[in-house]
Amino acid sequence: MTKLIRFLFFVGITVASSLLHAATAERGDDFIVCVSNNNPPFSSLTQKENNIDIQILELISQKISKKLRIEWVTVPNRGGLGKALKTSIGEGLCDAFVGLPTDNAFSEELKEKKLIISVPYLKVGYFLISKKQLSVEKNKFDSSKKVGTVTRTSGDFFIHKNFPQNRYPHNTYGELIDSLNSGVIDYALVWSPAIAGYQEKIPTEQYHFLDYEPNNVTMNMSFGIAVKNTHTTLMNQINLAIESLLKDGSLNSVVNQSKLPFVKLPQL
Numbered sequence: 001m002t003k004l005i006r007f008l009f010f011v012g013i014t015v016a017s018s019l020l021h022a023a024t025a026e027r028g029d030d031f032i033v034c035v036s037n038n039n040p041p042f043s044s045l046t047q048k049e050n051n052i053d054i055q056i057l058e059l060i061s062q063k064i065s066k067k068l069r070i071e072w073v074t075v076p077n078r079g080g081l082g083k084a085l086k087t088s089i090g091e092g093l094c095d096a097f098v099g100l101p102t103d104n105a106f107s108e109e110l111k112e113k114k115l116i117i118s119v120p121y122l123k124v125g126y127f128l129i130s131k132k133q134l135s136v137e138k139n140k141f142d143s144s145k146k147v148g149t150v151t152r153t154s155g156d157f158f159i160h161k162n163f164p165q166n167r168y169p170h171n172t173y174g175e176l177i178d179s180l181n182s183g184v185i186d187y188a189l190v191w192s193p194a195i196a197g198y199q200e201k202i203p204t205e206q207y208h209f210l211d212y213e214p215n216n217v218t219m220n221m222s223f224g225i226a227v228k229n230t231h232t233t234l235m236n237q238i239n240l241a242i243e244s245l246l247k248d249g250s251l252n253s254v255v256n257q258s259k260l261p262f263v264k265l266p267q268l
Contacts, residue, residue, distance in 0.1 A: 029065070029125045033068065033095065034084075036074075073097075090113055092174050102120050115226040120223040120224050121242045121246075122251065124263060125191075126191055128208075148189065171189060192261045
């Protein structure tokens with residue numbers, strides 16, 4: 001009986017080892033990244049034109065000499081991003097997870113999941129949009145001018161606090177853009193990712209896009225790529241790739257092609 005137990009134990013170890021080696025071999029030189037399947041304009045499984053993160057990942061994979069492989073992940077309504085991290089990169093589904101906030105507010109979540117995050121590859125924020133014939137001084141509005149916002153957003157809170165006499169709230173970004181086009185409001189304060197579907201209504205040839213409050217953490221957000229805290233070599237490779245792509249303008253070019261207004265990151 002003892003010999004049988006030892007034999008079964010040996011077989012179990014051998015099989016487990018074989019499976020581990022097979023999984024490692026399967027990865028090879030692939031750069032496997034978990035990506036949200038419904039986060040336009042950054043990533044979308046169904047809307048191919050809304051995949052800024054995928055284009056950026058392709059550039060990074062070229063820089064680190066690996067073949068990109070995408071694992072689409074659903075971010076659940078219950079549990080949110082934290083649960084998505086736990087059930088994807090936390091369980092070894094991928095090497096990295098793209099599109100995570102780099103600000104301090106999210107650092108505890110990363111620490112709890114034993115993840116580290118890259119330098120930012122993209123920064124978005126609130127932009128003040130107006131027709132080109134209308135000029136504006138930052139943080140100063142004529143009392144007669146109407147500044148449109150979407151209610152219960154950081155931009156709305158900012159205008160309500162600092163320029164209550166100018167505030168003209170709306171329920172949706174669609175309504176906000178329509179009001180700007182029709183002249184009901186003079187300015188629209190918009191969260192840049194939220195207007196991804198409205199570029200045709202606000203062409204850059206006819207409108208000013210002013211980066212508003214770029215140093216205010218409640219009005220901006222930077223995104224990075226997370227890996228497990230033991231994968232420091234991969235993290236270093238990703239950081240060097242991002243720094244290089246920022247320096248040569250490749251990352252900015254991807255976002256410019258999407259016509260999404262964004263806050264330019266400084267070269268690192």
